[in-house]
Amino acid sequence: MNVVITGASAGIGRALAAAFAREGHPVLAAARRGERLRSLSKEMAEAGAAPVACLALDIAAQGAPEALLAEAVRVFGKVHVLVNNAGMSPYQEFRELSCTHLRQSIGLNVLAITELCHFFLPHMLAHGEPSRLVNVGSVGSYAPLPKFSVYTGGKHYVRVFTNLLRRECRATNVRVCGLYPGGTLTEFPKLAGQKPKKIAAAGMHTPEQVAAIAYPAILAGKRVIIPGIANQLAALAGKVLPFPLAIRLMEFIYDMSVEQVETTYPE
Numbered sequence: 001m002n003v004v005i006t007g008a009s010a011g012i013g014r015a016l017a018a019a020f021a022r023e024g025h026p027v028l029a030a031a032r033r034g035e036r037l038r039s040l041s042k043e044m045a046e047a048g049a050a051p052v053a054c055l056a057l058d059i060a061a062q063g064a065p066e067a068l069l070a071e072a073v074r075v076f077g078k079v080h081v082l083v084n085n086a087g088m089s090p091y092q093e094f095r096e097l098s099c100t101h102l103r104q105s106i107g108l109n110v111l112a113i114t115e116l117c118h119f120f121l122p123h124m125l126a127h128g129e130p131s132r133l134v135n136v137g138s139v140g141s142y143a144p145l146p147k148f149s150v151y152t153g154g155k156h157y158v159r160v161f162t163n164l165l166r167r168e169c170r171a172t173n174v175r176v177c178g179l180y181p182g183g184t185l186t187e188f189p190k191l192a193g194q195k196p197k198k199i200a201a202a203g204m205h206t207p208e209q210v211a212a213i214a215y216p217a218i219l220a221g222k223r224v225i226i227p228g229i230a231n232q233l234a235a236l237a238g239k240v241l242p243f244p245l246a247i248r249l250m251e252f253i254y255d256m257s258v259e260q261v262e263t264t265y266p267e
């Protein structure tokens with residue numbers, strides 16, 4: 001399968017790109033930091049994995065989703081897997097969130113994912129071979145995350161959109177899948193402005209653990225992929241508890257596990 005992954009310069013996207021390439025699937029890795037993508041490509045070549053091509057771009061910029069599809073078609077001809085993984089959000093109450101960051105958050109977590117599906121889905125339907133559209137949400141797609149109001153709203157959108165799109169595609173060659181990770185030891189917490197406390201760090205996944213769970217589940221075309229029992233329980237709590245209880249539970253977990261520090265996302 002030919003695979004396109006956004007946000008492949010770090011974290012979960014990088015680990016997934018490596019997992020696909022090591023299993024023999026050619027990858028087009030996209031993110032803003034081209035040097036990071038080239039170092040992944042070199043590492044995969046040295047490991048004897050399938051080739052990893054790179055495209056440095058801001059996927060939330062106007063015209064970027066079309067540009068990514070055009071590059072993927074140029075490199076592969078046909079794309080079989082798109083993983084919409086790139087995501088961001090400062091860990092701040094809404095009144096602290098700058099207008100730049102809220103635009104970036106909605107632009108990347110909501111609009112870019114939707115546009116990427118809009119451009120890649122017709123391409124996959126047209127070639128007719130078994131394909132996967134994968135949208136990366138979060139446990140916050142189910143449970144309310146304190147100090148992440150815009151992010152949680154966006155990740156709820158990702159889950160609802162993904163499920164409805166899957167339903168629309170049920171009689172086609174395309175399986176639409178949602179990957180919903182919980183706390184993962186990537187650049188995300190530091191950029192967001194979260195300092196995990198010792199107790200939290202112990203319970204977090206590495207991006208490689210997330211990729212090891214997600215890779216076979218994506219190939220199997222699963223609708224919902226939630227890595228780990230603790231995250232599955234948090235998602236279940238978000239689904240079944242009334243909001244006032246769910247938010248209190250999540251506030252309790254966050255108070256125990258993270259400290260708010262300055263976000264390091266550039267303005």
Ligand SMILES: NC(=O)c1ccc[n+]([C@@H]2O[C@H](COP(=O)([O-])OP(=O)(O)OC[C@H]3O[C@@H](n4cnc5c(N)ncnc54)[C@H](OP(=O)(O)O)[C@@H]3O)[C@@H](O)[C@H]2O)c1
Binds near residue numbers: 032033036060181
């Ligand atoms: N880590 C967690 O605890 C956690 C928990 C739940 C869900 N998630 C979700 O998992 C996904 C991956 O997160 P992660 O933890 O791996 O984060 P990460 O380590 O911060 O990596 C984010 C990736 O997205 C890329 N990116 C950010 N903005 C971009 C843009 N405008 N255009 C193109 N690429 C962009 C970054 O690369 P460049 O900076 O090079 O562009 C990087 O490769 C996200 O959707 C996130 O919401 C993460």
